Amino acid sequence: MGTQCKALHKPPIIFFAKKLFTSLLLTLPTLGLSLNAESDVNESIHIIGSPTIYGIKLIEKLSKTPLSQRTTLPVTYINAADHIHTNDFNTIQDLLSNNTVIILDGTEITPDAVQTLSAKLTGIGLAANILLIRKSADQIPEYKQIMLTENQGLTEPIAVSYQEQNLSIMLHETTKGLASWQSSLYRSSHSKPPIQGWRPEVSIPVELRHIGFSCLVGNQFVTHDYHNSEWTGGQLDPCNRQASFSLFYTVDLIHSTATHATDSSGGKYLRITVNPEFNGGGGWHLVNQPRHKHTWFESWTNRTTWYGPIASSYAVSIQSLDPDIRLYNAIPGNTPRHSKVSTINKIAVGFKGVSHLPETSNDFDDNAESEYDTATENSDLLYNSALDTLDSSDSDSDHSNNTQSAQRRSLNRKHLRFIDTTIPETMPAGIFSYSSTRAVNYQTEEYAVINQSKTSNGDKAAWIWDRQFDQYAKEWRTHSTCPLWCTDWFFDDAAFSPAAYAHFTPGFSATFRAEENQQTPSQFEFIHTITPVALGGRVKYDFFYQRYANWSQNGSTYTFGQRLTIDWRKLNFQAxxxxxxxxxxxxxxxxxxxxxxxxxxxxxxxxxxxxxxxxxxxxxxxxxxxxxxxxxxxxxxxxxxxxxxxxxxxxxxxxxxxxxxxxxxxxxxxxxxxxxxxxxxxxxxxxxxxxxxxxxxxxxxxxxxxxx
Missing domain, CATH: 2.80.10.50 (Trefoil (Acidic Fibroblast Growth Factor, subunit A))
Structure with a gap:
C-alpha cells in the first residue's frame, strides 16, 4: 500500500537540546515527577524512561495546564524505545487500574514496537506512533491510536521526524485525546451506570487517528473540444499535508453457546462497529472549505475553472484471511443518496449457568431475556426443600430459640427470593439468551451507500460511499447555460455538503462467525479508503449564452490498513x-x-x-x-x-x-x-x-x- 518511508534523522541541535533537558528531568525521581498546576490539587505526571523531544514538549505542556480547566487526567509517560524493568511493569498495571492514562511514546521506534509493548501491558497490541491507554471501571482497556503520516501515500511511517509542525500536531492530538477522556470521566462520575448482568462477551473501544497527510489531486483541466479533455501539470496538494482521519470503532468479541430452548446458535463472533451518531469520531477531513479558481481565463465566456478538494468516494472493507470464518452480518445495505441510515446489528447469544451475581444493594437493572429448563420446573421443589431443611435445624446452645426462629424466618425469605427462578437476581441454573446489538445511525448526504460484501475464499464485508460522478455531476453545475454577463463559478457550492470535504464518518457494522470449536487464530484486514479529487469545468461561448459544457474529475486514492488477529482460544467466556x-x-x-x-x-x-x-x-x-x-x-x-x-x-x-x-x-x-x-x-x-x-x-x- 504505497511506498515505505525511511526514518528521518533528528537535527543535531535539537538532539542536543533533548539530551540536555532529559538529563535535567532524570535528576527527579523516575516515577514521581510532581507538577502541580494549582496549590489545592495534588496531581503527578509519572515518567518512565528518557523522554523524547515529543515527551519533553508534552510534559512541559501538561505541567502548565491549569487543572481548573479539567483538561488532563493523571498520566504516566513511557518512552517505548527504552527498556522497562519488571518493577515498572507492576507500577504501570497499578496505575492503569486506578484511572491513570498511559501514554506510550513511539516517536523513536516503529509502530510495531509500540504494539508489542501494548500487548505486554494490557493483553491487546495496537501499533501507533503515540498510543493512549486507559481502563474502564470494569478494567476493559480503551485506546487512542495516533499515527503521523510523513510520506505522500497513507502508509505507516517507520519513525516520525522532530519538525516543529509534526511536534505541534502530535501534542495537539495527545492533549485533545486526554481532554475527551477527562470529559467522559467527569460525566460518568455524576451518573450511576445501570447494573449489567454477566455476558459472554467483551467490548474494546479503539480510536484510530491518522494526521498530517496530503491529498494529491489534478492540477489543470484542459479541453480541446466538446468531447476531448485531459488533466495536465501533474498533481497538487490543496490539503497542505493537513488532512486527517479519526475513527472511533468498537470491537465486540462474543462467545455464544447453542441452546435447545432459545434461538441462539453456538459460535464465536467478531463484530466491528462505527456509529457516527454515537462517538463515531471526526471522520475524514480534507479542508475546512473547498476553493474555486481559474486555471485558464480568456473572458467570462471562455474560461476553465478548478474546484476542490472534495471526496469522490469513501470505502471500508473488512476481509477474513481465514477461509473457515464466515461473514455473518454486514450493515447497512444499499442505500440511496440523501437518506437516513438507521439499522441494528443483532446477534442472538446463548449461555448456560449463572446469569448474575446479585449486587450488594437493592439496585438491579438487567435487560437479559432468560429462558429456563429444569430449574423452572423444580423451583417449587427447591423452595419446599429449603423450608424443610431450615425448619429442621437444631438450636445453638448460645442463642435463644426465638432469636434462631427469627433468623430462620428471615433466611426463608432470602431462599425464596434466591431460588425463585422468575426473578433475574436469583441466579438459577438454566439457559439464558439475550440479543447483543449495535446500532448504526447517520445521514448519507449526497453519497449513495453501496454494499459490496461477498462470500469467497475469505469472506469480506465492504461498502462504498459514492458521489456517483458519472450519474450526478451535471447536477453540481451552477448552470447548464447562462447569459453572457454571468460571472458564476462552474460548480455550485450548495451541491457539496461538509460531508464532501470537512467531516464524514462512514457508519457500518460487520460480524464474522467462527465455529464454537475454533482454536487457531484468524486474521482480518481492516481497510479505510478515500478518493479526494479536484473538479474541472469549462465555460464556453455559445451565441447568446455561456455554456457550462465540459467537466471532469482527477485525484488519487489513499488507503489506511490494519491487520487484526483474533486468538479464538482466548474467546472462551464461561458463566x-x-x-x-x-x-x-x-x-x-x-x-x-x-x-x-x-x-x-x-x-x-x-x-x-x-x-x-x-x-x-x-x-x-x-x-x-x-x-x-x-x-x-x-x-x-x-x-x-x-x-x-x-x-x-x-x-x-x-x-x-x-x-x-x-x-x-x-x-x-x-x-x-x-x-x-x-x-x-x-x-x-x-x-x-x-x-x-x-x-x-x-x-x-x-x-x-x-x-x-
Whole structure:
C-alpha cells in the first residue's frame, strides 16, 4: 500500500537540546515527577524512561495546564524505545487500574514496537506512533491510536521526524485525546451506570487517528473540444499535508453457546462497529472549505475553472484471511443518496449457568431475556426443600430459640427470593439468551451507500460511499447555460455538503462467525479508503449564452490498513464469572492460604491481589467454589469456623448475598476475627460487610492490531 518511508534523522541541535533537558528531568525521581498546576490539587505526571523531544514538549505542556480547566487526567509517560524493568511493569498495571492514562511514546521506534509493548501491558497490541491507554471501571482497556503520516501515500511511517509542525500536531492530538477522556470521566462520575448482568462477551473501544497527510489531486483541466479533455501539470496538494482521519470503532468479541430452548446458535463472533451518531469520531477531513479558481481565463465566456478538494468516494472493507470464518452480518445495505441510515446489528447469544451475581444493594437493572429448563420446573421443589431443611435445624446452645426462629424466618425469605427462578437476581441454573446489538445511525448526504460484501475464499464485508460522478455531476453545475454577463463559478457550492470535504464518518457494522470449536487464530484486514479529487469545468461561448459544457474529475486514492488477529482460544467466556470477596473499606480479600489446598483448606483474609487463590465461583446451587479446585466449596463448620472443604451439597455450603453481607444456609453471617480468620456470626448486626468484585476477563493476546 504505497511506498515505505525511511526514518528521518533528528537535527543535531535539537538532539542536543533533548539530551540536555532529559538529563535535567532524570535528576527527579523516575516515577514521581510532581507538577502541580494549582496549590489545592495534588496531581503527578509519572515518567518512565528518557523522554523524547515529543515527551519533553508534552510534559512541559501538561505541567502548565491549569487543572481548573479539567483538561488532563493523571498520566504516566513511557518512552517505548527504552527498556522497562519488571518493577515498572507492576507500577504501570497499578496505575492503569486506578484511572491513570498511559501514554506510550513511539516517536523513536516503529509502530510495531509500540504494539508489542501494548500487548505486554494490557493483553491487546495496537501499533501507533503515540498510543493512549486507559481502563474502564470494569478494567476493559480503551485506546487512542495516533499515527503521523510523513510520506505522500497513507502508509505507516517507520519513525516520525522532530519538525516543529509534526511536534505541534502530535501534542495537539495527545492533549485533545486526554481532554475527551477527562470529559467522559467527569460525566460518568455524576451518573450511576445501570447494573449489567454477566455476558459472554467483551467490548474494546479503539480510536484510530491518522494526521498530517496530503491529498494529491489534478492540477489543470484542459479541453480541446466538446468531447476531448485531459488533466495536465501533474498533481497538487490543496490539503497542505493537513488532512486527517479519526475513527472511533468498537470491537465486540462474543462467545455464544447453542441452546435447545432459545434461538441462539453456538459460535464465536467478531463484530466491528462505527456509529457516527454515537462517538463515531471526526471522520475524514480534507479542508475546512473547498476553493474555486481559474486555471485558464480568456473572458467570462471562455474560461476553465478548478474546484476542490472534495471526496469522490469513501470505502471500508473488512476481509477474513481465514477461509473457515464466515461473514455473518454486514450493515447497512444499499442505500440511496440523501437518506437516513438507521439499522441494528443483532446477534442472538446463548449461555448456560449463572446469569448474575446479585449486587450488594437493592439496585438491579438487567435487560437479559432468560429462558429456563429444569430449574423452572423444580423451583417449587427447591423452595419446599429449603423450608424443610431450615425448619429442621437444631438450636445453638448460645442463642435463644426465638432469636434462631427469627433468623430462620428471615433466611426463608432470602431462599425464596434466591431460588425463585422468575426473578433475574436469583441466579438459577438454566439457559439464558439475550440479543447483543449495535446500532448504526447517520445521514448519507449526497453519497449513495453501496454494499459490496461477498462470500469467497475469505469472506469480506465492504461498502462504498459514492458521489456517483458519472450519474450526478451535471447536477453540481451552477448552470447548464447562462447569459453572457454571468460571472458564476462552474460548480455550485450548495451541491457539496461538509460531508464532501470537512467531516464524514462512514457508519457500518460487520460480524464474522467462527465455529464454537475454533482454536487457531484468524486474521482480518481492516481497510479505510478515500478518493479526494479536484473538479474541472469549462465555460464556453455559445451565441447568446455561456455554456457550462465540459467537466471532469482527477485525484488519487489513499488507503489506511490494519491487520487484526483474533486468538479464538482466548474467546472462551464461561458463566459464572470469577469474583473476589473484599472486606468493606479494607484492602483485604477472602484468601486460600498457600500450601493448604487439599481435602480441607484454611481460609483467611489477605491483601487483595486478584490471584487465583482469591478467585471464587458462585454456582447455581448457591455454592461458592474455589477457582483453583472446582471440587472445593466454602463451608461453615459446627463451631462456626469457615473452611474450604470438598463439595457435598449440604446447607452449610449454601450461601446467599443479603445486601453487603454473606449469609450461610444455616443462617450465620460471615465475619472476621482479630487474626484475620473467618467465622460465622448469628447476630447479623455484628457481622462484617463485604463487596464482591468481578475478576476482569483475560484479554491477554486476544486481539492484536498491526499497521499494514
Amino acid at each position: 459464572p464469572l470469577p469474583f473476589t470477596v473484599q472486606l468493606a473499606q479494607k484492602d483485604l480479600c477472602l484468601n486460600i492460604q498457600e500450601g493448604t489446598l487439599n481435602s480441607t483448606a484454611s481460609v483467611n483474609l489477605y491483601k487483595c491481589n486478584t490471584l487465583q487463590n482469591q478467585q471464587w465461583l458462585f454456582t447455581a446451587n448457591q455454592q461458592i467454589k474455589s477457582v483453583l479446585n472446582h471440587n472445593m466449596c466454602l463451608s461453615l463448620e459446627d463451631n462456626l469456623a469457615i473452611l474450604l472443604k470438598s463439595c457435598n451439597g449440604t446447607r452449610n455450603q449454601h450461601w446467599a448475598w443479603d445486601r453487603s453481607q454473606l449469609i450461610n444456609g444455616n443462617g450465620a453471617a460471615v465475619t472476621t476475627t482479630d487474626n484475620h480468620r473467618l467465622k460465622g456470626h448469628w447476630d447479623h448486626a455484628l457481622a462484617a460487610h463485604w463487596h464482591y468484585r468481578n475478576v476482569p476477563k483475560d484479554l491477554k493476546n486476544l486481539l492484536t492490531v498491526e499497521a499494514l
